[in-house]
Amino acid sequence: xxxxxxxxxxxxxxxxxxxxxxxxxxxxxxxxxxxxxxxxxxxxxxxxxxxxxxxxxxxxxxxxxxxxxxxxxxxxxxxxxxxxxxxxxxxxxxxxxxxxxxxxxxxxxxxxxxxxxxxxxxxxxxxxxxxxxxxxxxxxxxxxxxxxxxxxxxxxxxxxxxxxxxxxxxxxxxxxxxxxxxxxxxxxxxxxxxxxxxxxxxxxxxxxxxxxxxxxxxxxxxxxxxxxxxxxxxxxxxxxxxxxxxxxxxxxxxxxxxxxxxxxxxxxxxxxxxxxxxxxxxxxxxxxxxxxxxxxxxxxxxxxxxxxxxxxxxxxxxxxxxxxxxxxxxxxxxxxxxxxxxxxxxxxxxxxxxxxxxxxxxxxxxxxxxxxxxxxxxxxxxxxxxxxxxxxxxxxxxxxxxxxxxxxxx
Numbered sequence: 001x002x003x004x005x006x007x008x009x010x011x012x013x014x015x016x017x018x019x020x021x022x023x024x025x026x027x028x029x030x031x032x033x034x035x036x037x038x039x040x041x042x043x044x045x046x047x048x049x050x051x052x053x054x055x056x057x058x059x060x061x062x063x064x065x066x067x068x069x070x071x072x073x074x075x076x077x078x079x080x081x082x083x084x085x086x087x088x089x090x091x092x093x094x095x096x097x098x099x100x101x102x103x104x105x106x107x108x109x110x111x112x113x114x115x116x117x118x119x120x121x122x123x124x125x126x127x128x129x130x131x132x133x134x135x136x137x138x139x140x141x142x143x144x145x146x147x148x149x150x151x152x153x154x155x156x157x158x159x160x161x162x163x164x165x166x167x168x169x170x171x172x173x174x175x176x177x178x179x180x181x182x183x184x185x186x187x188x189x190x191x192x193x194x195x196x197x198x199x200x201x202x203x204x205x206x207x208x209x210x211x212x213x214x215x216x217x218x219x220x221x222x223x224x225x226x227x228x229x230x231x232x233x234x235x236x237x238x239x240x241x242x243x244x245x246x247x248x249x250x251x252x253x254x255x256x257x258x259x260x261x262x263x264x265x266x267x268x269x270x271x272x273x274x275x276x277x278x279x280x281x282x283x284x285x286x287x288x289x290x291x292x293x294x295x296x297x298x299x300x301x302x303x304x305x306x307x308x309x310x311x312x313x314x315x316x317x318x319x320x321x322x323x324x325x326x327x328x329x330x331x332x333x334x335x336x337x338x339x340x341x342x343x344x345x346x347x348x349x350x351x352x353x354x355x356x357x358x359x360x361x362x363x364x365x366x367x368x369x370x371x372x373x374x375x376x377x378x379x380x381x382x383x384x385x386x387x388x389x390x391x392x393x394x395x396x397x398x399x400x401x402x403x404x405x406x407x408x409x410x
Contacts, residue, residue, distance in 0.1 A: 001358065002386035002397070006376040007404030014237040014269075015224060015402075017216040018393050019043035020247060022178065024214045025051045025074050026185050029082060029156045032058070034189070034207035041214055046391040047072045054079050058086060071095040071319055071363070072391075074149050076126065077106055081153035084115040085160050086132040091120065093127035097363070101317050103128065106150040109142045110135075113161065137161030137204070144198075145171035147314060151200070152182040158202035159191045169198040174314050176288050177248020184246045188212045216240025218249035219366075220393045221270075222295035225252050226373040227403070228272040229259040230302040236403075238270045251289050252296075258282050259299040280305055280349070287311030290318075294370035297326050297347065301335045302377035306349035313343040319391070320362035329371050332357040333378040351378075358382040365391040372400060382410060 024042040032055050042048045050072045057064050067083070067090055069076035076094050080103065083090055093099075104124035107117050116131040137158065144151055151167065158165035173179070176197075183193045183200070190208030194201040221238055228234050241250075243265055253263040258279045264271040282305060286293050293315055300307040315322040323345050327337045330347070334354040337347045359381055361368035365388045375381050389396040397407055 001410050002383045003380060003408040003410045004372055004375045004383060004400075005380045005406035005408070007406075009404065010227065010231050010234040010236070011402065011404045012235070013403050014239060015399050016239045017220050017241065018045060018395065019214045019240070020217040020219075021045055021047045021392055022074070022181065022217075022219075022247065023185065024048045025078060026152065026156065026182055027212060027214065028052060028055055029078050030185065030189050030207050031209065032082065033157065033160055034209050036209055043214065043217070045394055046070070047075060051075045051078070055082075058082070063088075064090065066091045066093065069094040069098060071097050073098070073101055073147075073318070076101075077103070077147070077149040077153045078156065080106060080117075080128055080130065081110065081157045083130040083132050084110045084117065085135055085157045089129065089131040091127055091129050097319065099126050101125070102146060105143045105146050106153055109140045109150070109154055112140050113137060113165070135161045137163040137165045139166040139168065141168040141170055143171050144169035144173040145313070146174070147317070148173070148175035148178040151179050155179070155182050155186065155193070155200065155202055159186070159205045159207060161204060164204040165202045167200040169200070172287065173197065174287055175248065175290060177246070181246045181248070185212055215242045215245060215247075217392070218245060218247040218252060219291045222249060222252045222292050223369045223373050223396075224272060225256040225259075225261050226295045226299040226302070226370065227376065228274050229256060229261050229299040230373065230376050232274055232276070234274045236272045238272065239268070241270050243270075248289050249292055252292050255284060255292065255296060256299070258284070259296070259303055259305075281307070283308045283310070285311040286315070290314050291366065293322060294326060294366040295373070297330075297337075297345070298370040298374040300347055301330055301337075301351075302374050304349055304351065305347065307347040309345045309347070311343060312345060316342065318364065320364035320367060322364065322367065325360070325362040325364060325367045326370070329359045329367065332359060333374070333381065356380045356382065358384055361385045361388050363388055365389045365393065369393065369396055372396075
């Protein structure tokens with residue numbers, strides 16, 4: 001456990017953000033399918049490390065019969081698709097939490113395209129026994145309201161299918177920016193992609209590795225927006241981001257105007273400045289950018305706002321049920337929030353002062369980082385499982401120390 005003691009004033013700080021694991025994992029699949037292995041400049045975090053390990057295992061230990069994706073949802077879904085087009089029979093499994101996360105829409109689509117996949121546990125969930133080979137491709141309809149990762153996984157392998165792929169999306173498409181990110185990276189690496197929602201058409205072809213590089217992670221930047229929102233007179237410089245990024249979570253810059261943060265670009269650096277004021281009653285939808293939810297909730301709570309958050313359906317099947325995880329942590333700190341429906345959460349204004357609390361991260365990196373930043377308003381607190389930040393942002397605690405936080409093992 002880790003006790004977090006916030007500073008009264010944030011030190012002048014320039015943060016080198018981690019690279020984007022969303023971009024890295026897509027580029028690793030593209031490199032593998034292009035015959036270029038899995039090497040490149042990638043972030044040193046759990047998710048990309050697992051992805052790299054499994055692809056190397058696929059290349060160098062082709063007779064391996066078990067592949068473990070841990071709790072990395074993107075890795076599991078991307079590797080399921082990759083294995084479906086790679087000759088051989090393998091078992092793809094994961095952590096206990098992964099075995100609770102749905103795989104049905106992706107499996108159904110792959111089977112319709114000719115893949116041979118069997119469930120070895122509960123129907124619709126991992127583990128999967130996958131017998132890979134070349135798929136004919138064609139046209140398939142998929143429910144796009146569960147996870148955009150299913151769509152991206154199918155898109156990435158589509159060029160190696162004999163006839164390419166036409167995807168017909170059904171339902172409200174969640175995390176659409178991630179689908180657009182996949183399309184952009186595929187196009188930058190030689191593939192013809194037509195996106196006219198609710199249809200996506202990908203033509204057969206060979207990936208030709210371009211010059212695309214992995215940029216810094218806008219999802220990680222969101223937590224620094226939270227800190228600046230909660231600390232008067234504060235300013236933080238973030239390095240490595242791109243203003244024209246295809247990452248959907250760059251939307252945090254606009255959303256954080258509601259919580260009193262101004263974004264100023266100076267060359268390749270982004271300066272976040274605290275602004276007084278903001279909206280005391282706000283409503284934010286997260287259908288497109290669900291990973292911003294914990295950081296934005298923490299910012300609104302610390303500001304004392306009343307807020308309604310909607311479009312949260314996918315948050316219940318992340319590394320944790322992030323709606324319940326945030327409600328639990330907020331209640332331990334004296335804030336009041338509730339979920340009137342499966343895809344909504346309401347935050348009540350104000351706070352009942354409480355003694356320092358132990359916050360459960362629910363083994364979820366974004367929950368741990370959100371509450372760490374909220375400590376500047378809620379006071380010292382304890383995070384039960386601080387190591388979870390290694391999933392996406394291993395240097396997070398070091399960067400908090402640089403900002404003036406005192407961290408004590410307990």
